[in-house]
Amino acid sequence: DTEVTQTPKHLVMGMTNKKSLKCEQHMGHRAMYWYKQKAKKPPELMFVYSYEKLSINESVPSRFSPECPNSSLLNLHLHALQPEDSALYLCASSRGGIVQRGYNEQFFGPGTRLTVL
């Protein structure tokens, strides 16, 4: 299995809702990432997990809460989002943990298109 899967593909939520995005990979990768991408812009890094530990939080608002239950799964919990949080949320993984050089080619999932009303 050489792919990263993300669910759901599309999500519409109100500002008071609580929802979660899920990401899964079975390639034995030890680093996993969340990115946010607005239309016609490059992906922006949100979080990095290395060996199931949060390594990087790019000053993301607390209404986004990541979770890495095990080495194959990555969740992004959403609560009290704003309309400007509407975007494509991409998950990625890479083979080595972030301290290993030479293994940082990243494999991306198809993304979750999030709309906040």
Add this chain to the structure above:
Amino acid sequence: SQQGEEDPQALSIQEGENATMNCSYKTSINNLQWYRQNSGRGLVHLILIRSNEREKHSGRLRVTLDTSKKSSSLLITASRAADTASYFCAAINGSGNTGKLIFGQGTTLQVKP
């Protein structure tokens, strides 16, 4: 701050022509990567070139890296309509492998049949 800046921002060519995209970066890098993204979908890794490499080929793709000029180029030869996509360069700072991949603004390529 932005690690990669790309030009052109948009490129439109006929099928069969070559497409060249350029990327410039600001700090020292460990490696530089190129990704493709079809509209509204995830990114696909195309090629990685390490800081001690100058050129790399993969099928119809040719990537060059000039660390003295802090620039890279991606050449797609004999383009096809299916190459229509956005192309991003991305790099990790050479000062340490933090896992922080920073993307350029991207080049939108349209290949007309």
